[in-house]
Amino acid sequence: MRLTTLVSRELFERRRQLLTSFLAVFLGITAIVAIRNVTFFSEKAVARELDALGANVLILPKSVTVQDYFQADLHGAQIPEEYVTRLVLSDLQGLDNLSPKLSVPVEIQGHEVVLTGILPKAEFQAKAMWKGAGIFARPSGCGDVEGGGWLAPAPIQETLVRRRVVEDLAADEALVGADLAGLLGVVEGDTLQALGRGFRVIATLPETGTVDDARVFAHLHTVQELTASGSVVNAIEVVGCCSQISQGLVARINSLLPDAKVVTITQVVETQIRTNEMMARLSLIFLVIIVLVAGASIANYMYGNVDERRREIGTLMALGADSFLVVRVFLLKALVMGLAGGIGGALLGTALAVVLGPRLARVPVLPMPGLMLSAIGIAVVIALVASSLPARRAAGLDPHQTLQEI
Amino acid sequence: MLRMESVTHQFPHRRSTVRALDNVSAEIPPGDFTAVVGPSGSGKSTLLLSLGGMLRPTSGAVYWNGDRVYDLAPNARARLRRKTVGFLFQTFNLVPYLTAEENVQVPLFLAGAAVSLQRSRARELLSRVGLGDRIDHKPSELSIGQQQRVALARVLSNDPQVILADEPTGNLDPKTGGEVISFLEELNREGRTIVMVTHDPRAAERATRRLVLEEGRIRE
Known part of the structure; x- marks a missing residue:
């Protein structure tokens, strides 16, 4: 038994309950990566066209x-x-x-x-x-x-x-x-x-x-x-x-x-600036949405998960688990969720950008490893931050109360 | 040796104060098998949790081998508990998504034991309680009696000197309950101290000593 065993078993057992939170992270990251990827190559293409003039x-x-x-x-x-x-x-x-x-x-x-x-x-x-x-x-x-x-x-x-x-x-x-x-x-x-x-x-x-x-x-x-x-x-x-x-x-x-x-060449430059600004704003809006929606969804799920597992947490504490271990259990779970949503979203977002970019923006789009890593990082940070308060709440549970609720 | 000295525990309930333990003093010598009996609401479970370092009394002190347990910070008490005390619950409190073997490994994992040691020790203990062929079963796949035997194996995994059992036969039929008490007697013969809260007069009779609680006070 390792900490990862404890977390992965629970994740797998209750996978349906975290589906909504996972989808919020996954789809949010997908949208951000796809937009940023297409925007980047669109900017480059416009810059090159202007340069070619x-x-x-x-x-x-x-x-x-x-x-x-x-x-x-x-x-x-x-x-x-x-x-x-x-x-x-x-x-x-x-x-x-x-x-x-x-x-x-x-x-x-x-x-x-x-x-x-x-x-x-x-x-x-x-x-x-x-x-x-x-x-x-x-x-x-x-x-x-x-x-x-x-x-x-x-x-x-x-x-x-x-x-x-x-x-x-x-x-x-x-x-x-x-x-x-x-x-x-x-x-x-x-x-x-x-x-x-x-x-x-x-x-x-x-x-x-x-x-x-x-x-x-x-x-x-x-x-x-x-x-x-x-x-x-x-x-x-x-x-x-x-x-x-x-x-x-x-x-x-x-x-x-x-x-x-x-x-x-004012019109061309202004068009490019406007397009770039619009895409940058769109990316920012999506980032705000993902932080709010995914963060709230994960926090809500985690609070529910803590309530659902009060008895289990109390038992672990009775058996000798300290508050650090309880926090680690929930943060590791958040890390797994963030990584899964982030990696999945980064891959799907990149695939969408590469496939749809040439059709929608008429520019060739290549995968951007740096963007993918950043997106995964964002997903992990959102999951960890959103789970930090529920994790602290779990660690602060009174084992005596959780056991007497049985 | 476990000792309670003038322990009082009270808590607010609506607009009044409930006194669960009222100036309780008791000594439990090493190797003792004590049954704590009394009517519902007399403070038995509160006494057990206080004794186990899980519930800080309003006043008074609890000593483990001469040390005041509640002078320690909560996390330090948790670490001391994992080495010294084993809890046995009426509802077994097995982790539902872990197998029998993994449930028994939990205290060893908390103590930082190597995975190979966890595995061998869990299998040995499950065999001892007659569940050697059920190691991969989850609690929901086991009978009530089997679940309590998994809980017994879990109690033993860290080889604690003190076992605190809260109504360990409360959810069991008489035959299975009798088997559990037999196990506790066996563990007591090995030198472990056992404090058992029970409603069951037959279980209480098999203890070497009885503490009777009424309205939060001990009546010997």
């Missing part, structure tokens, strides 16, 4: 109104290029890529096209190194979903366009958009004449479906020099980490650059 934050002159997100740099207003340095040297988290742009209309082979000056990434990295920090170090988990291989990284060609940044670009080199390359009949290695200077085409870009397809990209400083604009840009495109945008990246950039306008 490329630049999701624009820094513009205050006077500019954004009519078209993808043509936001096509205006006459300017901001200092020095803003780029401020961003690079700041301690802002979640700045994934920066792309300052200065766009000017030019004529090439008789066609009116837009020449856009961009700054190659090598120059940012040099600036970042002054401070000894890698501002472009992508935060862990930023928009990435680990495991499964279902969400493989985008191809390099696509990333080149999406990131808005090239690694290196010499003063006399140019990149040509897909449509314009077709129109002008240029290929890699050709030379284009613009603003009285020859540019060697080092790449033609893949089609993006945006105005970028009809642009020529050259080094920012070359464009500034040829147009005598000085150290200014029309816009700074920022690829911000989606989760950081949700956590107030835009406001932090605003406070860093008070004379600029910072805009983001």
Whole structure:
């Protein structure tokens, strides 16, 4: 005979009586795990989608109104290029890529096209190194979903366009958009004449479906020099980490650059924030419900169980059981209930999330061992806390009274 | 030796006070077989529970081998009880969801005995009371007499020097009751002290000494 024998025999003998309490824990944990699991991967998927849009934050002159997100740099207003340095040297988290742009209309082979000056990434990295920090170090988990291989990284060609940044670009080199390359009949290695200077085409870009397809990209400083604009840009495109945008990246950039306008893909971010908040609230509501319902159910069952076993408790005390042992009997029973409900709920909740997640939320969902362990922990804590008062009541029973009730 | 010194136990009942024991003093020498008799409500069970360290008297003292039992904290009394005293109840008080063998193991488990020792001792005792072939039976699967014999085996599992029996034959037919008293006589011959509360005159006659309680007082 062990304590576990005593508890398991009683549990098995009276299993029907604890069915309600077990179901309260089991179903509550199932709901929490399923919702949290789907929510987690839904957040990741939204973050990744937003990330895939490329630049999701624009820094513009205050006077500019954004009519078209993808043509936001096509205006006459300017901001200092020095803003780029401020961003690079700041301690802002979640700045994934920066792309300052200065766009000017030019004529090439008789066609009116837009020449856009961009700054190659090598120059940012040099600036970042002054401070000894890698501002472009992508935060862990930023928009990435680990495991499964279902969400493989985008191809390099696509990333080149999406990131808005090239690694290196010499003063006399140019990149040509897909449509314009077709129109002008240029290929890699050709030379284009613009603003009285020859540019060697080092790449033609893949089609993006945006105005970028009809642009020529050259080094920012070359464009500034040829147009005598000085150290200014029309816009700074920022690829911000989606989760950081949700956590107030835009406001932090605003406070860093008070004379600029910072805009983001508002609707998408707000939708994501609203969805995340709703799911978080739903999880919280379920957590409160499970604590109340399961806790009350277990406490009620345990009080009933103590009353039902008064004679047995009195007998054990007469035979020499001390109050610690009586408490242990009831808390071990609570532990078993919490573990059983928690493990069962975690498994069923995960299974529901994995099976139903792709259908309901249209996102691939993978099991989350950490979430399962947390849910089991919650179930155990609820069961133990709810049983602590009944257990103390059992331990405080007067054996003489329980025996005289016979 | 068990000793009660001027023990009074009273408790409130509605608006009055009931005095279950009234200034009771008694000595029970080692190896004695004492029957406590008296009419219903005379305080017999209260005396037994007080003597067993289960009911703190309103005043007076209870001594086990010269030590005041109620100077100990409840948990310390429980630990002392498991080593020293065995209780035998009128309604047997077996744990309903445990088998006969497991019921007999309970005091050994409480005393922290190894599982193998618990098992061998329980089987030995159940064989001694004639239930060697019923070790896996639950109380509900045993007759009334068999249940009391399981309770007897349980009393003996920790080899207590004192056995306190509250109406041990009260729920038994005369033949089975007689068998239980025979067991108690046998245990007394082994040197154990037995205090038995009983209504049964035939059972009381087989004790070596009788204490008569009337209205909470001892009448020798």
